Amino acid sequence: MKLLEMSHVKKKFGDLEVLKDISVTVEEGQVLAIIGPSGSGKSTLLRCATMLETMDDGEMYYLGEQAAKSEGGKAVYAKQAELRRMQGYYGLVFQNFNLFPHFSVLKNVMDAPVHVQKRDKAEVEKQARGLLDKMGLGDKADAYPYQLSGGQQQRVSIARALAMNPKILFFDEPTSALDPELTGEILKVIRDLAAEHMTMVIVTHEMNFARNVADHIIFMEHGVIAEQGTPEELFNSGNQRMREFLGKFE
Numbered sequence: 001m002k003l004l005e006m007s008h009v010k011k012k013f014g015d016l017e018v019l020k021d022i023s024v025t026v027e028e029g030q031v032l033a034i035i036g037p038s039g040s041g042k043s044t045l046l047r048c049a050t051m052l053e054t055m056d057d058g059e060m061y062y063l064g065e066q067a068a069k070s071e072g073g074k075a076v077y078a079k080q081a082e083l084r085r086m087q088g089y090y091g092l093v094f095q096n097f098n099l100f101p102h103f104s105v106l107k108n109v110m111d112a113p114v115h116v117q118k119r120d121k122a123e124v125e126k127q128a129r130g131l132l133d134k135m136g137l138g139d140k141a142d143a144y145p146y147q148l149s150g151g152q153q154q155r156v157s158i159a160r161a162l163a164m165n166p167k168i169l170f171f172d173e174p175t176s177a178l179d180p181e182l183t184g185e186i187l188k189v190i191r192d193l194a195a196e197h198m199t200m201v202i203v204t205h206e207m208n209f210a211r212n213v214a215d216h217i218i219f220m221e222h223g224v225i226a227e228q229g230t231p232e233e234l235f236n237s238g239n240q241r242m243r244e245f246l247g248k249f250e
Contacts, residue, residue: 009058020223033214040220090168091161106141131159151182
């Protein structure tokens with residue numbers, strides 16, 4: 001089943017064309033990695049997919065429901081109430097954790113399911129504690145973000161996203177703010193989620209991780225998809241730019 005379809009997406013910032021006619025499909029259970037040099041449009045694509053940015057033109061569907069359609073060269077979005085419902089289909093993990101500093105770890109994870117999804121507090125707490133256990137943070141429920149390492153904070157933000165029971169989880173460079181030794185903690189969590197068939201879209205510069213965990217990789221450059229395919233196809237690609245880009249990581 002297609003969970004997300006984006007077609008012919010265009011986005012400009014001033015005169016700068018950041019996305020030039022991009023089309024992406026995410027299937028249920030798929031792990032999609034988006035790689036490419038800085039300024040290639042990776043994060044903007046993710047921000048358009050999660051409605052943090054609006055597309056200038058293009059179409060977007062979540063679970064077959066139309067979030068935006070193209071009319072006369074412009075993206076026209078669905079009504080606010082419909083978009084809000086569709087936003088419940090996905091979770092987002094940022095580079096810089098975005099935890100509430102004045103909430104305990106447990107409250108950070110429970111807040112949105114209780115207040116946004118209006119779910120039963122006892123049921124949410126049980127799920128939240130289970131997620132923290134899974135993240136190796138069962139003993140940190142009452143701690144505050146400032147008492148945690150960066151890797152621990154990022155694991156809390158992953159638990160928080162999972163507490164919303166999303167169909168898709170988006171990650172925007174989830175390890176870029178972390179020291180190398182903490183990066184492994186986060187990659188392990190994402191690898192475990194992949195083994196459980198969680199659908200994920202990950203903007204990353206961790207090439208080994210993309211190669212080992214993703215089933216599909218998109219290589220972006222200058223606002224276009226320069227190449228895409230399985231990890232095997234991409235990492236053995238004859239595409240000169242792709243080879244040069246990968247060469248920087250070897």
